[in-house]
Amino acid sequence: MLLAGEEWAARFERFTREAWRLETLPQYLMPQEEKEFTAFRAGARINPATVANEYTDRLRRQASEGRIQGRVHVVTRPLSAYLRFEFHHYYRAHAMAGEQIRILDVTDRTNPLAEAQDFWMFDHSEVVLMNYQPDGRQISREVHAGDIEPFIEYQRIAVEESVPFEEYVKDLDL
Numbered sequence: 001m002l003l004a005g006e007e008w009a010a011r012f013e014r015f016t017r018e019a020w021r022l023e024t025l026p027q028y029l030m031p032q033e034e035k036e037f038t039a040f041r042a043g044a045r046i047n048p049a050t051v052a053n054e055y056t057d058r059l060r061r062q063a064s065e066g067r068i069q070g071r072v073h074v075v076t077r078p079l080s081a082y083l084r085f086e087f088h089h090y091y092r093a094h095a096m097a098g099e100q101i102r103i104l105d106v107t108d109r110t111n112p113l114a115e116a117q118d119f120w121m122f123d124h125s126e127v128v129l130m131n132y133q134p135d136g137r138q139i140s141r142e143v144h145a146g147d148i149e150p151f152i153e154y155q156r157i158a159v160e161e162s163v164p165f166e167e168y169v170k171d172l173d174l
Contacts (some may be wrong), residue, residue: 003141005146012058015122024118027136028083033133040085048092056097061091063098070100072158077107079172082136087165088174093101095165102162103169112161116154119144127151 003011013018017080062069075083097099104113118130118142144151 001104001143003143003144006116008128008141010122011122011126011128015067017123018037018068018070018121019123020069020121022113022116022119022154022158023071023073024113024116025132025136026080028086028132029082029136030138030139033085036089037085038081040089041081046089046093048088048096051096052160056093059097059099061096068100069098070102072155072162073100073110074102074104074106074113078103083174084172087172088170092169094166094172101165102159103165104158104162105168109142112157113154119151119154121151121155124148 059069073083073086080088091101106112118132120128120130122128125148127148129142129144131139131142133139
């Protein structure tokens with residue numbers, strides 16, 4: 001089953017314990033980010049401590065309710081321009097709002113998740129596959145109909161092998 005619109009958004013309201021994401025690409029080309037990404041490349045920066053929007057409000061509410069949202073992003077250095085943008089423009093503000101973000105840098109080692117594709121997992125009971133073109137343009141979101149145990153294992157490995165976002169970026173000039 002493909003997900004979009006309200007059906008997709010509902011996943012983030014319905015989960016009771018955890019919504020978790022694995023990201024594997026060096027860029028995600030989302031039309032709604034184009035202006036901000038262009039401005040970032042031109043030198044514009046935001047103050048992540050002042051970001052307040054629907055997403056950060058939801059993260060704060062979920063955290064206050066004891067519901068966890070987290071992710072691990074698999075990266076290699078040098079970081080792409082998009083990753084530098086994502087780290088600065090989104091991850092810092094999202095981490096401040098309560099999202100548990102981790103980075104798995106595989107520059108100098110074998111990627112333990114080389115076979116995994118991007119996905120969201122909700123309460124260890126539903127997996128939504130995130131399908132992208134090689135350049136990072138989203139194709140679709142698809143509810144996984146098979147066994148979710150491999151995805152639970154991907155999450156275990158990703159968290160175990162990664163470091164907290166703030167630790168990863170502490171010496172980066174974003």
